[in-house]
Amino acid sequence: MISPNLVKDLSALLGAENVFTSEADRQCYSYDSAVLPPKVPALVLRPTQTEQIGEIIRLCYEAGLAITVRGAGSNLSGGTVPDTVDSAVILTNSLQKILEINTEDLYAVVQPGVVTAQFAAAVEAQGLFYPPDPGSMSVSTLAGNIAENAGGLRGLKYGVTKDYVMGLEFYDYEGNLVKTGSRTVKCVTGFNLAGLMVGSEGTMGVISKAILKLVPPPRASRAITAEFADVQDAADAVAAMIAAHVVPCTLELLDQATLKYVEADQKIGLPVEAAAMLLIEVDGHPGQVADEAAIVEEVLKKCNATGIHIPKDADEKNKLWAARRNALPALARARPTCVLEDATVPRSKIPAMIKNLNEIAAKYKLDMGTFGHAGDGNLHPTILCDKRDKEEFARVEAAVDEIFDVALKLGGTLSGEHGIGTAKAKWMEKETSKGTILFSQRMRRAIDPKGLFNACKITGI
Amino acid sequence: MSDITRLAQTLMKLDDRLADCMRCGLCQAVCPVFGVTYREADVSRGKLALLDNLAHKMIEDADAVEEKLNRCLLCGSCQANCPSGVSILEIFMEARQALVDYRGLNPVKKFVFRELLTHPQLFSAMMRSAAPFQGLVMRQKGAKTYDMPLFKKLIGSRHIAKLPSKSLHAKYGNLHTEGQTGIKVLFFAGCMADKYYTQLGEACLKVLKHHGVGVVMPSNLTCCGIPALASGDRTGFVLETRKNLDVIGRELVGGGIQYILTPCGSCTATLKEWWPHFAAEFSPEHQKTIATVAERVMDINAFLVDVLHVDETDKGVRGPGKVTRVTFHDSCHLKKSLGVSEQPRKHIRQNPNYELVEMAEADRCCGCGGSFTLFHYDLSKEIGQRKRDNIVRTGATAVATGCPACMLQLSDMLSQNKDEVLVKHPIEIYAETLPD
Numbered sequence: 001m002i003s004p005n006l007v008k009d010l011s012a013l014l015g016a017e018n019v020f021t022s023e024a025d026r027q028c029y030s031y032d033s034a035v036l037p038p039k040v041p042a043l044v045l046r047p048t049q050t051e052q053i054g055e056i057i058r059l060c061y062e063a064g065l066a067i068t069v070r071g072a073g074s075n076l077s078g079g080t081v082p083d084t085v086d087s088a089v090i091l092t093n094s095l096q097k098i099l100e101i102n103t104e105d106l107y108a109v110v111q112p113g114v115v116t117a118q119f120a121a122a123v124e125a126q127g128l129f130y131p132p133d134p135g136s137m138s139v140s141t142l143a144g145n146i147a148e149n150a151g152g153l154r155g156l157k158y159g160v161t162k163d164y165v166m167g168l169e170f171y172d173y174e175g176n177l178v179k180t181g182s183r184t185v186k187c188v189t190g191f192n193l194a195g196l197m198v199g200s201e202g203t204m205g206v207i208s209k210a211i212l213k214l215v216p217p218p219r220a221s222r223a224i225t226a227e228f229a230d231v232q233d234a235a236d237a238v239a240a241m242i243a244a245h246v247v248p249c250t251l252e253l254l255d256q257a258t259l260k261y262v263e264a265d266q267k268i269g270l271p272v273e274a275a276a277m278l279l280i281e282v283d284g285h286p287g288q289v290a291d292e293a294a295i296v297e298e299v300l301k302k303c304n305a306t307g308i309h310i311p312k313d314a315d316e317k318n319k320l321w322a323a324r325r326n327a328l329p330a331l332a333r334a335r336p337t338c339v340l341e342d343a344t345v346p347r348s349k350i351p352a353m354i355k356n357l358n359e360i361a362a363k364y365k366l367d368m369g370t371f372g373h374a375g376d377g378n379l380h381p382t383i384l385c386d387k388r389d390k391e392e393f394a395r396v397e398a399a400v401d402e403i404f405d406v407a408l409k410l411g412g413t414l415s416g417e418h419g420i421g422t423a424k425a426k427w428m429e430k431e432t433s434k435g436t437i438l439f440s441q442r443m444r445r446a447i448d449p450k451g452l453f454n455a456c457k458i459t460g461i
Numbered sequence: 462m463s464d465i466t467r468l469a470q471t472l473m474k475l476d477d478r479l480a481d482c483m484r485c486g487l488c489q490a491v492c493p494v495f496g497v498t499y500r501e502a503d504v505s506r507g508k509l510a511l512l513d514n515l516a517h518k519m520i521e522d523a524d525a526v527e528e529k530l531n532r533c534l535l536c537g538s539c540q541a542n543c544p545s546g547v548s549i550l551e552i553f554m555e556a557r558q559a560l561v562d563y564r565g566l567n568p569v570k571k572f573v574f575r576e577l578l579t580h581p582q583l584f585s586a587m588m589r590s591a592a593p594f595q596g597l598v599m600r601q602k603g604a605k606t607y608d609m610p611l612f613k614k615l616i617g618s619r620h621i622a623k624l625p626s627k628s629l630h631a632k633y634g635n636l637h638t639e640g641q642t643g644i645k646v647l648f649f650a651g652c653m654a655d656k657y658y659t660q661l662g663e664a665c666l667k668v669l670k671h672h673g674v675g676v677v678m679p680s681n682l683t684c685c686g687i688p689a690l691a692s693g694d695r696t697g698f699v700l701e702t703r704k705n706l707d708v709i710g711r712e713l714v715g716g717g718i719q720y721i722l723t724p725c726g727s728c729t730a731t732l733k734e735w736w737p738h739f740a741a742e743f744s745p746e747h748q749k750t751i752a753t754v755a756e757r758v759m760d761i762n763a764f765l766v767d768v769l770h771v772d773e774t775d776k777g778v779r780g781p782g783k784v785t786r787v788t789f790h791d792s793c794h795l796k797k798s799l800g801v802s803e804q805p806r807k808h809i810r811q812n813p814n815y816e817l818v819e820m821a822e823a824d825r826c827c828g829c830g831g832s833f834t835l836f837h838y839d840l841s842k843e844i845g846q847r848k849r850d851n852i853v854r855t856g857a858t859a860v861a862t863g864c865p866a867c868m869l870q871l872s873d874m875l876s877q878n879k880d881e882v883l884v885k886h887p888i889e890i891y892a893e894t895l896p897d
Binding site for chain 1: 476477480481483484485486487489490499500501502507510511514519520522525526528529544545546
């Protein structure tokens with residue numbers, strides 16, 4: 001039960017219009033994009049100045065109210081679903097100023113709620129490049145990307161969010177401001193707390209500012225698509241490209257089931273007989289791009305690609321890339337519920353992983369399509385179901401358990417980019433060790449003594 | 462059974478469609494209302510979650526859900542961008558009806574939808590009697606816009622144009638013309654082009670006559686029904702549509718009508734999509750008419766370009782004076798519901814006295830949303846301001862759009878900002894190139 005005094009204090013701090021107490025409003029912050037049961041928070045708070053974050057935390061922490069931070073609520077592991085009904089959800093989406101884009105020193109300073117795609121566009125307008133491009137970037141926020149260490153299609157060549165965080169400011173449980181990192185390329189001043197915050201899923205504190213690295217954009221690029229009669233050939237092609245020292249900026253795979261779903265939905269003339277399709281893009285200096293494209297073509301031929309297409313212009317590339325863009329929508333439209341996983345394996349294990357995924361789908365009589373980032377082994381097995389059908393959903397849950405078992409057996413990891421949240425917390429120890437869980441919990445208790453920052457997430461506290 | 466249980470049961474009919482939403486939240490990127498409020502309850506994901514909860518009796522406060530649900534322009538931007546293909550507009554329309562059935566309809570809306578809009582003569586008489594007196598209550602604000610402080614309760618502080626002295630129907634009566642091409646159309650002017658933007662209705666008739674198209678324009682057509690539908694008033698919608706079906710059905714019997722044209726994106730979308738969607742509310746005879754109408758109805762821009770190909774044959778003559786820089790706003794119903802966006806631009810390019818420049822976010826909603834603007838004027842203005850800024854940034858001195866409701870909103874926004882930018886329909890711009 002929330003005390004009227006707390007609501008009064010928070011209203012005085014934020015303005016009554018930024019303290020949501022009605023049931024209808026609060027219910028709208030009980031879920032995110034993960035397929036998990038909702039939990040309705042007691043309060044929803046919307047700071048409009050970053051300084052207010054510290055005060056909010058201090059008041060809530062003193063009152064013993066749990067805290068869940070939320071950007072766009074687009075994460076896929078439940079990181080923004082409150083742990084308990086005695087929670088305050090802190091919204092960052094009114095803190096969306098880009099404070100600085102520095103074209104001389106190649107960095108930007110942003111508030112937490114800046115939308116990723118809008119930031120990328122603003123950076124591009126200044127002639128620079130911010131590469132992380134998670135699938136939800138049209139709505140996701142930068143602090144959300146940092147808290148989840150979001151990836152995207154460009155991970156193989158350009159890295160993921162963690163590779164672009166130069167510095168952070170965040171508020172701790174007492175409402176103190178913590179600063180870490182700097183605007184400089186090199187900085188060893190103090191602990192690498194920014195590294196700790198990246199991927200912390202709201203368990204350490206609340207990010208109020210970020211310094212992000214920018215890079216010069218590639219001057220040229222070229223796209224190629226290829227079809228294969230055997231997934232093994234596609235995986236061999238991926239490995240052979242890397243072995244030939246070509247690191248494509250995009251290296252995406254769609255399996256046969258996904259191709260069929262996309263074709264049924266979009267009718268764009270996809271090769272539905274193919275076992276897999278690769279979408280490849282190389283970028284960089286024009287000369288280098290021409291050389292690398294030639295190597296890629298050669299590798300594809302050697303690896304028995306049954307069809308190789310090189311689009312002539314941007315229009316044609318867009319048409320070919322539509323297959324990848326429409327993969328998730330086409331799968332999502334097939335059935336009401338769409339369980340999107342992101343178990344990741346070493347590149348060389350992709351064929352074994354796909355074989356196992358198909359066997360799991362058959363064993364549990366489920367519809368599944370797999371697509372994803374072949375270059376970094378980050379696949380998205382997507383199970384199509386109806387969560388209202390309890391019997392079917394029990395099979396889904398059993399299948400997901402088995403997918404993680406297989407990924408771990410192949411030397412992979414539970415999550416490439418979606419995070420652990422509550423969705424995958426129970427498998428944490430299996431991948432790591434008892435010691436890892438204990439170490440993480442002890443560390444958490446030291447910086448969150450009451451256990452109020454997203455306590456159920458990742459390892460528990 | 463309690464009323465709330467009955468409401469929940471009615472909403473459970475939407476359950477299969479509600480379950481399609483996977484809560485990805487990508488609607489946040491395109492929703493105009495969310496774009497100014499940043500509240501989850503204002504974006505479709507939040508509204509769908511609340512309806513789901515109401516259907517499953519996880520929330521009892523139906524009033525609060527209705528209040529949230531009504532904060533929506535029904536612009537369809539979310540549906541056009543929804544990865545899961547959720548039938549958001551259908552769900553919202555049907556949910557609004559269920560909530561009105563449960564709570565009753567606001568008496569003002571009841572009078573407007575069930576009396577005024579179902580009786581075209583009454584509506585016209587009211588407008589006619591208002592026209593001579595408007596000078597007494599209107600204060601000039603822009604070159605051709607006025608506000609009406611005495612009527613603030615009804616129209617807010619809106620800047621509107623003067624009412625024409627005669628509606629299109631009053632001027633032409635029951636119009637039946639034959640054209641040289643042998644093509645005959647039924648012209649459904651819609652309330653706005655009939656009673657308010659009469660010059661637009663006349664421009665349409667002029668263009669059709671010029672191209673030898675025969676026109677049937679019955680004088681007793683009424684509102685297309687979208688305002689009633691959007692307000693959840695099924696009864697009002699059915700009353701209005703029955704009258705239209707009687708009139709159109711009689712004209713169709715005579716034969717020879719190949720197309721039904723409107724100059725309004727919202728009217729076209731209603732006749733093409735909403736009449737068939739709610740066909741079960743009508744008699745078998747009316748259902749037949751609905752099917753025929755849905756098959757033959759077209760936006761007038763699309764008809765002129767796709768059927769008559771006037772853009773290929775008809776190059777306008779450059780007149781004296783400077784070229785007017787014009788930009789184009791895509792009406793939501795025209796582009797997102799009907800897929801019409803190139804045709805109106807072609808009409809503008811047909812007039813060499815205009816130079817078309819594209820604005821940023823041309824297809825972002827202007828914030829009118831029909832009756833949304835009446836009940837949420839402050840929100841509507843905030844959304845409209847972004848559209849106004851995009852228009853002004855092009856340096857254009859005119860803006861065109863294929864929907865009279867958008868025209869009303871754009872001229873209000875521009876006038877409130879003291880911008881000297883004319884608002885026109887693409888057909889008006891095209892008609893200027895044709896001899897009188």
